[in-house]
Amino acid sequence: MVEGVGDHGCEYMTNGLVLVLGSCGRNFAAGMSGGVAYVFDERLDFTEKRCNRQSVDLEPVMEVQDEEIVKDLVTRHLELTGSRRAKWILENWSEVLPRFIKIFPHEFKRVLGVGRSRQPIFRSACGRSRACRADAAWVRRPASWNTLVSLRRAVL
Numbered sequence: 001m002v003e004g005v006g007d008h009g010c011e012y013m014t015n016g017l018v019l020v021l022g023s024c025g026r027n028f029a030a031g032m033s034g035g036v037a038y039v040f041d042e043r044l045d046f047t048e049k050r051c052n053r054q055s056v057d058l059e060p061v062m063e064v065q066d067e068e069i070v071k072d073l074v075t076r077h078l079e080l081t082g083s084r085r086a087k088w089i090l091e092n093w094s095e096v097l098p099r100f101i102k103i104f105p106h107e108f109k110r111v112l113g114v115g116r117s118r119q120p121i122f123r124s125a126c127g128r129s130r131a132c133r134a135d136a137a138w139v140r141r142p143a144s145w146n147t148l149v150s151l152r153r154a155v156l
Contacts (some may be wrong), residue, residue, distance in 0.1 A: 001077050003085055010037050010103070019073045021085050024050045029103050032056050034111075037103040038070050040089070046101055055107065061100040070100055 004022030011030045018037040030052040078086035
């Protein structure tokens with residue numbers, strides 16, 4: 001859990017759970033092969049300028065389970081640190097939720113038996129839009145999906 005990260009964030013990450021609530025430098029997720037990261041796209045340029053997409057899929061946070069993971073982590077961060085950023089995010093949850101991006105490595109998806117994303121994330125004038133994929137049927141939840149839930153519980 002961080003409020004910002006410089007260049008090469010989550011580079012060669014092999015396991016774990018990361019939540020970035022602030023700005024990111026360039027080359028995020030380069031060589032990432034495991035774990036999951038969630039990034040608040042503060043500058044609305046993460047997909048185009050900040051993320052190295054060679055080994056990861058970028059997905060909107062549409063699944064209820066993903067939303068719960070992110071909200072739980074932000075809430076815990078606020079409780080432990082008194083962060084003004086975390087407080088603002090929680091106070092404006094419904095407006096800022098579409099700006100969160102899930103970074104899911106191809107290799108980790110293969111191990112979990114999750115299909116690769118069929119569509120890229122699209123942007124609207126106001127940032128990431130849920131409307132681009134209103135139905136989440138293209139996201140197949142594997143039997144081993146509980147692995148991600150276990151990662152969350154281990155962190156909390």
